[in-house]
Amino acid sequence: GENVEQHPSTLSVQEGDSAVIKCTYSDSASNYFPWYKQELGKRPQLIIDIRSNVGEKKDQRIAVTLNKTAKHFSLHITETQPEDSAVYFCAASSRNDYKLSFGAGTTVTVRA
Amino acid sequence: ETGVTQTPRHLVMGMTNKKSLKCEQHLGHNAMYWYKQSAKKPLELMFVYNFKEQTENNSVPSRFSPECPNSSHLFLHLHTLQPEDSALYLCASSQEVGTGSEQYFGPGTRLTVT
Numbered sequence: 001g002e003n004v005e006q007h008p009s010t011l012s013v014q015e016g017d018s019a020v021i022k023c024t025y026s027d028s029a030s031n032y033f034p035w036y037k038q039e040l041g042k043r044p045q046l047i048i049d050i051r052s053n054v055g056e057k058k059d060q061r062i063a064v065t066l067n068k069t070a071k072h073f074s075l076h077i078t079e080t081q082p083e084d085s086a087v088y089f090c091a092a093s094s095r096n097d098y099k100l101s102f103g104a105g106t107t108v109t110v111r112a
Numbered sequence: 113e114t115g116v117t118q119t120p121r122h123l124v125m126g127m128t129n130k131k132s133l134k135c136e137q138h139l140g141h142n143a144m145y146w147y148k149q150s151a152k153k154p155l156e157l158m159f160v161y162n163f164k165e166q167t168e169n170n171s172v173p174s175r176f177s178p179e180c181p182n183s184s185h186l187f188l189h190l191h192t193l194q195p196e197d198s199a200l201y202l203c204a205s206s207q208e209v210g211t212g213s214e215q216y217f218g219p220g221t222r223l224t225v226t
Binding site for chain 2: 004009031032034036042043044045046049051089093098099100101102103104105
């Protein structure tokens with residue numbers, strides 16, 4: 001099955017700086033890569049996703065890049081703000097099944 | 113209430129108790145999921161239902177028993193649990209079972225097994 005690894009496990013950035021989270025996946029048949037944000041005590045919510053026919057996608061201060069050859073994808077947050085502090089999960093879903101395999105999460109702390 | 117709801121939000125149970133978790137989605141979705149979230153671990157998929165039919169049992173111990181009476185409701189029946197089963201149990205739903213369908217999560221049930 002799919003194995004998704006996520007790094008780093010924790011990330012502390014100064015407000016206004018950028019944050020980058022990287023994930024690798026094992027199944028070359030994976031073709032859908034969502035990112036979820038989970039604030040403390042709240043449910044995970046989708047913030048951005050990318051499909052395998054696209055190399056990059058941007059939505060305001062967040063962007064995701066995908067390298068199919070290397071089987072890795074990354075989340076980029078620019079101009080970080082205190083409300084960006086949360087746990088971020090990457091996930092991958094294969095065209096061979098429908099299961100979302102999640103990374104272990106990255107705890108992002110934005111220092112004021 | 114809109115979206116995905118779960119009850120109870122917190123549950124403490126002994127190892128010999130029997131309890132049930134409830135999930136309801138108000139989104140008109142056809143697929144529902146149970147996940148287990150433990151500290152420092154990835155979200156673990158437990159069960160998947162598509163149009164009320166169970167399509168996935170991810171090697172979950174039989175002390176967890178799911179039930180999906182219709183596309184809007186999902187239950188997780190618990191009995192003779194172990195302390196290591198303490199975790200946040202999240203329900204999710206999506207339009208369909210398939211690649212590229214966003215999953216909407218409920219707020220979770222924080223389960224503590226004593």
